[in-house]
Amino acid sequence: MLGFIKKDIIMLKSNFKTLAILIVVYIIMAFKGIMDISFILPFISVMIMISTFSYDEFNKWNSYACTLPNGRKNVVKSKYISTLLMIIITTFIVGLASFIITYTQTQKVNYEEILSIILGTSFATILLESFMYPTIYKFGVEKARIGIFVSVFGIAIIGGLLSNIFNFGKVLELLKLLENYIIIIIPIIMVVMLYISYKISERINLNKEF
Numbered sequence: 610m611l612g613f614i615k616k617d618i619i620m621l622k623s624n625f626k627t628l629a630i631l632i633v634v635y636i637i638m639a640f641k642g643i644m645d646i647s648f649i650l651p652f653i654s655v656m657i658m659i660s661t662f663s664y665d666e667f668n669k670w671n672s673y674a675c676t677l678p679n680g681r682k683n684v685v686k687s688k689y690i691s692t693l694l695m696i697i698i699t700t701f702i703v704g705l706a707s708f709i710i711t712y713t714q715t716q717k718v719n720y721e722e723i724l725s726i727i728l729g730t731s732f733a734t735i736l737l738e739s740f741m742y743p744t745i746y747k748f749g750v751e752k753a754r755i756g757i758f759v760s761v762f763g764i765a766i767i768g769g770l771l772s773n774i775f776n777f778g779k780v781l782e783l784l785k786l787l788e789n790y791i792i793i794i795i796p797i798i799m800v801v802m803l804y805i806s807y808k809i810s811e812r813i814n815l816n817k818e819f
Contacts (some may be wrong), residue, residue: 613674613687617661624657632699634705640713650703651734654695661688661742662750671814685811688742689803696734703730728795735799739806746813 637648665671674680704727712718744753 610679610683610687610690613683614691616633616670617658617687617691620661620664621657626662628653628657632702636710637814639706639710650699651696651730654699654738655692655734655737655741658692658695659745659750661691662745666750671817681814681817682811685746685807689738689807689810690780692738692742693735693803696731696738700727700730700734703727724792732794732799734796735803737803743806743813746810746817 631653632650671684674684677683704723707723707726708718711723741753747753
């Protein structure tokens with residue numbers, strides 16, 4: 610499986626320079642207060658990892674991997690691990706940048722705010738990965754992108770309609786009660802989401818014909 614992970618990293622080498630340039634540009638913009646980089650960099654890392662699915666499809670990689678011992682399982686497992694590594698690296702960069710920017714601008718550091726940024730970006734990107742990867746394994750990269758684009762707009766419309774019909778006051782009250790435990794709850798939810806997503810992707814790939 611280590612070879613599978615190395616394969617993804619080698620495929621991403623051409624994108625590392627672009628990612629490095631984007632990191633520098635976004636950090637400079639964050640220093641100037643033009644934009645918030647909290648979610649952008651981890652999001653970009655996931656999107657770059659998704660591009661490896663296109664390379665795999667073009668080069669018939671999955672067909673070859675199926676002939677290897679535990680190839681179908683290792684293909685999925687390595688993709689999740691590689692993406693998780695990218696998320697961890699970019700989230701660390703975001704946390705470090707937030708620390709430096711806050712300190713240089715205010716001479717103070719709000720550790721709770723930085724922790725909330727790290728938790729928030731990690732949750733959002735893992736949610737994105739957990740939703741997109743099973744969809745990609747099921748329908749392929751191009752169809753998955755269209756489906757996800759439609760789904761995002763559909764969820765936004767449904768959410769807007771529900772907000773006008775229902776009173777979410779009780780939900781907000783519940784969230785306030787859970788606020789003290791959020792540092793424990795969010796990591797648990799992330800692990801559960803990622804595990805469920807991985808098992809779904811694994812099952813899809815085991816039953817897929819190449």
